Amino acid sequence: MTHAIECRDLVVRYRQKNGQFVEAVKGLTFSVEPGEVVGFLGPNGAGKSSTLKALMGFVEPLAGECSVFGLAAGSVEAKQRVGYLPEVALYYPFLTPFETLSLYGELQGLRGPTLKKEVSSLLDLIGLGHVMHKQNRTFSKGMLQRVGIAQSLLGSPDLLILDEVTSGLDPVGRKELRNLLKERQTAGATLFFSSHELAEVEMLCNRMLLIHKGQLIEERRIDALMEELRQYTLTYSGNASMVGLTDHLEAIRPGVVRAAFENKERLLEAVARVQAGSGTILDLVAREGSLEDYFVDTIARAA
Amino acid sequence: MNIKPLFLTTVSSSALVIGGWMVGDLGGTIAPPGSPPGLDAHETHGSTSLLGQFRTSFSSWLWVRTDLYLHHGVEMRGLTEQELTRGKTGVGSSDNQDNALHDDDAHVAVIPSAEHDFRGIFGDLERATSSWKDMRGHDHADPISALPLFRLMTWADPQFIPGWTTASNVIARDRSNEALEKALRLLREGLTHNPNSIALHQEIGQLLAARRRDFARAIEHLEAARRLAVERRELDEDDLDALRDVYRWLGMLYRDTGREEARKAVLAEGVQVFPDDAVIARLLNPPKPVAISREEFEAKARPADTTDDHDHDHDHGHDHDHDHDHDHDHNHDHDHGHTHGDQHHDH
Amino acid sequence: MKFGVWKALARGVVLESVRRKDLWVVAILGFLIMAGAGMLGFFGLKGLETFAKDLAASVLGMFSTVMAVLVGSRVMPEEIKNRTLYPLLARPITRFDLLFGKFIGATWVTWIAFLLLAGLTSLALAMFQVPFEAVMGQYLIAKMLGLSVIVAVSMTLSVFMTASAAATMSFVLAFGSSMIIRALVMAYESSSPAFQVVFKFLNAILPQYGLFDLGSRAANGWGPVQAWVLGALAAYALVYSSAMLSIGWLKFRKQAI
Numbered sequence: 001m002t003h004a005i006e007c008r009d010l011v012v013r014y015r016q017k018n019g020q021f022v023e024a025v026k027g028l029t030f031s032v033e034p035g036e037v038v039g040f041l042g043p044n045g046a047g048k049s050s051t052l053k054a055l056m057g058f059v060e061p062l063a064g065e066c067s068v069f070g071l072a073a074g075s076v077e078a079k080q081r082v083g084y085l086p087e088v089a090l091y092y093p094f095l096t097p098f099e100t101l102s103l104y105g106e107l108q109g110l111r112g113p114t115l116k117k118e119v120s121s122l123l124d125l126i127g128l129g130h131v132m133h134k135q136n137r138t139f140s141k142g143m144l145q146r147v148g149i150a151q152s153l154l155g156s157p158d159l160l161i162l163d164e165v166t167s168g169l170d171p172v173g174r175k176e177l178r179n180l181l182k183e184r185q186t187a188g189a190t191l192f193f194s195s196h197e198l199a200e201v202e203m204l205c206n207r208m209l210l211i212h213k214g215q216l217i218e219e220r221r222i223d224a225l226m227e228e229l230r231q232y233t234l235t236y237s238g239n240a241s242m243v244g245l246t247d248h249l250e251a252i253r254p255g256v257v258r259a260a261f262e263n264k265e266r267l268l269e270a271v272a273r274v275q276a277g278s279g280t281i282l283d284l285v286a287r288e289g290s291l292e293d294y295f296v297d298t299i300a301r302a303a
Numbered sequence: 304m305n306i307k308p309l310f311l312t313t314v315s316s317s318a319l320v321i322g323g324w325m326v327g328d329l330g331g332t333i334a335p336p337g338s339p340p341g342l343d344a345h346e347t348h349g350s351t352s353l354l355g356q357f358r359t360s361f362s363s364w365l366w367v368r369t370d371l372y373l374h375h376g377v378e379m380r381g382l383t384e385q386e387l388t389r390g391k392t393g394v395g396s397s398d399n400q401d402n403a404l405h406d407d408d409a410h411v412a413v414i415p416s417a418e419h420d421f422r423g424i425f426g427d428l429e430r431a432t433s434s435w436k437d438m439r440g441h442d443h444a445d446p447i448s449a450l451p452l453f454r455l456m457t458w459a460d461p462q463f464i465p466g467w468t469t470a471s472n473v474i475a476r477d478r479s480n481e482a483l484e485k486a487l488r489l490l491r492e493g494l495t496h497n498p499n500s501i502a503l504h505q506e507i508g509q510l511l512a513a514r515r516r517d518f519a520r521a522i523e524h525l526e527a528a529r530r531l532a533v534e535r536r537e538l539d540e541d542d543l544d545a546l547r548d549v550y551r552w553l554g555m556l557y558r559d560t561g562r563e564e565a566r567k568a569v570l571a572e573g574v575q576v577f578p579d580d581a582v583i584a585r586l587l588n589p590p591k592p593v594a595i596s597r598e599e600f601e602a603k604a605r606p607a608d609t610t611d612d613h614d615h616d617h618d619h620g621h622d623h624d625h626d627h628d629h630d631h632d633h634n635h636d637h638d639h640g641h642t643h644g645d646q647h648h649d650h
Numbered sequence: 651m652k653f654g655v656w657k658a659l660a661r662g663v664v665l666e667s668v669r670r671k672d673l674w675v676v677a678i679l680g681f682l683i684m685a686g687a688g689m690l691g692f693f694g695l696k697g698l699e700t701f702a703k704d705l706a707a708s709v710l711g712m713f714s715t716v717m718a719v720l721v722g723s724r725v726m727p728e729e730i731k732n733r734t735l736y737p738l739l740a741r742p743i744t745r746f747d748l749l750f751g752k753f754i755g756a757t758w759v760t761w762i763a764f765l766l767l768a769g770l771t772s773l774a775l776a777m778f779q780v781p782f783e784a785v786m787g788q789y790l791i792a793k794m795l796g797l798s799v800i801v802a803v804s805m806t807l808s809v810f811m812t813a814s815a816a817a818t819m820s821f822v823l824a825f826g827s828s829m830i831i832r833a834l835v836m837a838y839e840s841s842s843p844a845f846q847v848v849f850k851f852l853n854a855i856l857p858q859y860g861l862f863d864l865g866s867r868a869a870n871g872w873g874p875v876q877a878w879v880l881g882a883l884a885a886y887a888l889v890y891s892s893a894m895l896s897i898g899w900l901k902f903r904k905q906a907i
Contacts, residue, residue: 014906053906056736060904076743077742079740084740086736086740088733091734092662092666092734093732094665094670095662095665103659103662104738106655106657111654135669152740371870372870375870385840413832414835415835419839420835421850421853425858426835432862432863432867432879432883433860433866433867451698451701452698455698
């Protein structure tokens with residue numbers, strides 16, 4: 001099956017102002033399947049934007065190759081199927097959102113009433129319908145980000161490549177965006193986005209890629225990872241030794257013990273042992289793991 | 304090894320060397336000719352204020368443009384030293400430069416003719432798109448058409464002497480009394496703005512003498528010009544040109560009014576200031592008279608079709624355009640490079 | 651051919667430029683021209699027709715050149731600086747489409763400014779009964795062709811250097827190339843054969859902006875030029891602009907943005 005995105009041994013190199021070269025991406029290999037929602041994570045300077053730019057053809061890879069639906073990344077044919085949101089873009093300050101989207105729509109190949117209809121409905125969808133004839137320069141950062149999101153959705157692309165998608169959006173905007181992107185996914189679109197907002201990644205993604213210093217250091221399915229990160233706490237009356245192996249054990253008061261488990265199987269085993277040892281289970285709590293802690297720990301390990 | 308700095312250094316050094324070489328090669332050829340005539344009349348006064356500078360620059364620019372219009376828009380340039388050395392000559396003009404503001408014998412068209420242009424189609428196109436024609440023996444537009452421009456020059460910068468003098472000369476070419484009065488009025492207006500102008504006094508004196516025969520008033524102005532020249536420590540090229548004429552005219556006027564002592568004094572002074580001027584020297588020491596009557600001489604000397612000035616009583620009654628009196632043919636000797644007022648000086 | 655794409659890009663440039671009030675400069679300059687015409691009227695225009703036409707052609711030529719250089723040298727660097735380039739290039743268009751569309755837009759802006767000013771100037775001249783002659787129409791056409799070449803050169807330079815450096819370089823070329831070429835013409839006959847080759851080379855590569863200026867003919871009462879002249883100018887503008895844009899594209903097509 002053709003991958004929605006495929007990068008093999010991608011190397012992106014930039015020339016700095018002092019004339020020296022720096023490799024932003026070093027031999028990156030990954031793929032994204034059609035219909036997937038993949039978060040592209042990494043600290044600042046990890047090479048996320050460079051990878052996305054290579055996917056759009058904005059930079060020429062020094063080595064390796066990328067393709068989109070089997071088409072050379074950056075080619076006109078590939079871009080026909082891609083919507084892209086840049087990390088920071090000002091959009092033409094003296095044009096209105098309607099004119100801005102109309103311009104991009106025309107470049108996309110849309111014309112006449114179809115173009116007008118699509119632009120209007122997208123601006124309504126993104127919450128800018130009431131200001132579509134005001135100039136962009138009068139807008140806040142969040143509103144400009146909405147203009148950007150709307151333009152990326154023009155022409156109902158099969159693949160959305162979004163760089164820092166939630167940047168500048170307020171909580172309401174984020175929720176609206178989440179819903180919008182989920183709708184697109186439901187409609188069959190593939191989403192590939194970078195973000196610093198790990199909660200968004202968790203809520204939206206099927207899978208995440210973590211890169212650091214231009215290299216892929218982790219690739220996980222989100223549901224499996226969250227399961228892995230989930231922590232369980234068992235409070236029971238009885239003695240400390242009756243639960244067997246545990247990650248953390250604490251005597252709350254005489255005869256009452258709290259045991260923590262990072263693994264569901266070990267928890268179930270402990271519950272069985274408490275019950276078998278005539279102890280009483282007082283409380284059982286499952287706490288979601290911190291993606292942020294995982295992110296920080298993983299980066300620290302890779303450093 | 305980073306070769307970029309080395310490469311850049313090499314390229315820039317080579318560029319400098321080649322550039323220097325080319326400048327050396329071009330230097331003699333494209334050395335700009337001296338300032339356009341009439342522009343250095345008062346380069347200094349305008350520096351007193353920005354507005355003054357602007358006015359002076361505007362008038363100077365108008366002067367150059369007027370010269371261009373008189374050449375029907377065909378851009379001209381002075382021959383360079385190198386070209387003169389090579390024996391290249393200017394295009395000359397069919398109307399003896401009566402209507403030019405510069406010496407056409409030392410000027411050529413900026414855009415050369417096809418046989419002297421290496422540019423091929425580009426040269427052809429430039430000749431087709433610009434005001435261009437073969438300027439050899441060219442004519443000029445009627446300078447009367449430029450009168451409003453001279454007026455504009457003097458309005459913009461009343462200290463722009465060439466504007467006053469040239470305009471008055473152009474007006475005075477019409478030989479009517481009205482034109483003469485108009486020319487004198489203009490010069491007097493100029494004089495109110497420039498009471499210390501040697502050239503304006505000289506022009507007024509010359510017109511009064513040659514056209515109105517008012518020798519007394521003419522001498523007043525010419526003497527005023529002479530006095531100003533003596534008082535002034537430094538004279539520019541235009542002042543010197545005017546002063547040269549002052550001595551000549553005073554010499555003739557004193558001679559013709561019988562003031563021998565004054566004649567000798569002024570011409571002796573003139574010879575000191577202009578030791579190489581043959582006209583002044585000749586006026587100071589005139590050749591012995593020929594042994595024929597004046598009527599006989601004039602009958603021989605004058606072409607049959609000459610109609611003007613037959614009835615001149617005095618040698619100094621020479622006119623701007625048509626005088627061929629032997630006493631004044633000296634004026635052909637001087638001032639080919641003279642700037643303003645050539646229209647009458649040279650004849 | 652992607653006329654729709656080029657047209658959309660060009661329209662964007664024009665719309666931005668109009669909204670940014672770039673063309674207000676035209677209005678200010680137009681006012682100055684009218685004021686200047688009023689001053690000439692004070693002296694009476696009789697005898698000053700040539701001067702008035704010459705002045706009009708000079709002001710028009712200078713202003714439109716400045717406009718062409720500024721618009722041409724700014725259009726691409728501003729896209730990069732403001733990062734508006736990304737959403738554009740994310741569309742299914744090539745970098746050549748972008749460069750060419752922007753070139754058309756910048757040329758339109760320059761032409762609009764030039765024609766507006768030319769209209770105002772013609773009005774001022776008409777007030778003094780200076781008729782609009784055929785050669786003046788040819789002047790406008792030739793000037794517009796020349797302006798498109800200036801825009802192409804400025805845009806190409808801006809791909810290689812910063813906007814301000816490109817503008818400076820382009821100004822030097824716009825106001826200096828004619829002078830350089832005339833110097834070469836003067837020096838040619840007395841130069842060594844080696845230098846004559848260099849001069850020929852320089853003459854071939856330097857933009858011949860001077861050819862597009864029929865102002866002197868219009869001012870000094872020369873008649874209209876023959877049709878082949880305008881045809882040759884159009885061909886030269888086409889070839890030179892295409893060459894410039896191709897050079898710019900060769901650099902831009904692989905440029906990291």
